Amino acid sequence: MADSMTTSQRTSATPVLEAKEIVKLYNDDVPSKEIVRAVDNASFQVEDNEFVSILGPSGCGKTTLLHIFAGLTKPTEGQVLYNGEPIQSPSTDRAVVFQHFNLFPWRTVLSNITFGLEMTDHPEEEQQRRGEKYIEMVGLEGFESHYPHELSGGMQQRVGLARALAVDPTVLLMDEPFGALDAQTRRVMQTELLQIWEKSRKTILFITHDIGEALLLSDKILVMGNDPSRIKERIDVPFERPRYGHNIKEDQEFVELKRDIWDTMQGDTGEDVI
């Protein structure tokens, strides 16, 4: 299924991100342990300005896939390309927003946001300017000199998002960024991400296990299974943008799509539909 998908999607322009038959094994060099197939033969492309979600149950290797694109880990087999070039190492061209925020507790909000700029040797005034710009974008004015532990989870992830946006990346890699937040904060953050995305139209690869979240945010959803960890289905999300400002989740089509995806995912895990 994964193979037919790539052939049908082949376009003349080079995709921003491309996975070519990626396999990722863990413990393959430890004889005493059982080999874990975290990703099994995944192939797909992410086009420029596209919002693509990888949707799957926990433990299906979707975070591994994101780390491979980030350059934080290497695939065992296959190729990952960024603008047609193999990905060798991490780069702020592909900025990561982490599930557990991963803010540096000894840095203030502002200096957490400018961390990437500091590492890539941007001049101080530029750091200051962009830091202020993105603090405003994520609505954290007044919290510049607070420390992360003084902020709520939602605010911490705003800092995480601002840190990623501040390096002006081509691609945002988001690893279940709202997974650790409560339901209400998650909804607010989803809406704000949509608003920010409308403005900047970055290419986004978004990892989630939440079907509704994937449908609400993305142009394209790749449904991953658990055993084996393959991409089972590719869905083009038909809803018009902008998608905030009205309750899209109550649309008949939304509900039907959600149920279809749910069925696909259930068929895989073998659990009963509740």
Added chain:
Amino acid sequence: MGYHAGRYWGGCYMSQQSVTNRDIIRRDFLSHRRVQQLIVWGSLLLLWEIAGRSVGDFFLAPFSATVVAFIDLYTSGVILEPLFSSLQQLVVGFLLALGVSLPLGMAIGRSEIIKKSFEPYISFMFVTSVSSMLPLLIIIFGTRLQFRTAVVFLFCVFHMLLTFQAGVEDIDRELIQTGHAYEAGGTAMFRHVIFPASLPMIITGVRLGIGRAFKGMVLAELWILAGVGELLNAYQLYQQIDYLLAVILTLMILAIFSVKSLYWLEETVAPWRGAIEE
């Protein structure tokens, strides 16, 4: 529980208010930290005074006599020279130990290869009693400053090293990953991620090391009769228990002061520490 219940009932029943209010004041007074400390220390000093007076100066000088001796030690200047000499070797030995253990401990914490090559020796030295090596050290270094410095060094170097190593090993892997994701290279990674992340444990190690350094200092000096150790030995010989206790008091005050100031330093440079440990 009782405290809260008292407050609650006091609010509810007007007729009982006068009784419960007094109760609350008494409890509030006793629950104050300073008051508790005062009671604990006061009774300890009182016990000391009573015990000292009942067994006599020959065995245990009372608290009041110790205070008098303590003041005399400083006004006469008897303690100043030995104390200065002791602290000098303490500082030199401690700084040498810090200079070795900080880079080595962090390197061991970061690199599997360095860990494999050093760990056996360090674990071996860590469990070995440094005191048992003192006769050997006297043969090697003689009884000059090198010996005292070496003892202080050996007393604190392994504890600090293992704490620094643990500090680096315990760094949240996700923070290092975040550093990588935002292009922090070797030096920047160390400066902006690894060092600040292990800073709380580094301060803990230094605190531990200072406590150990004081122990090593006194032990070495008791062996070769130098500095404060010589003073302690002399007061013991001449049965001047009040002066003996006054010297011990000096050492305690110095050790407590150093450790406390490190707590303060920690709160100043790493106010976020509590948040990490939660």
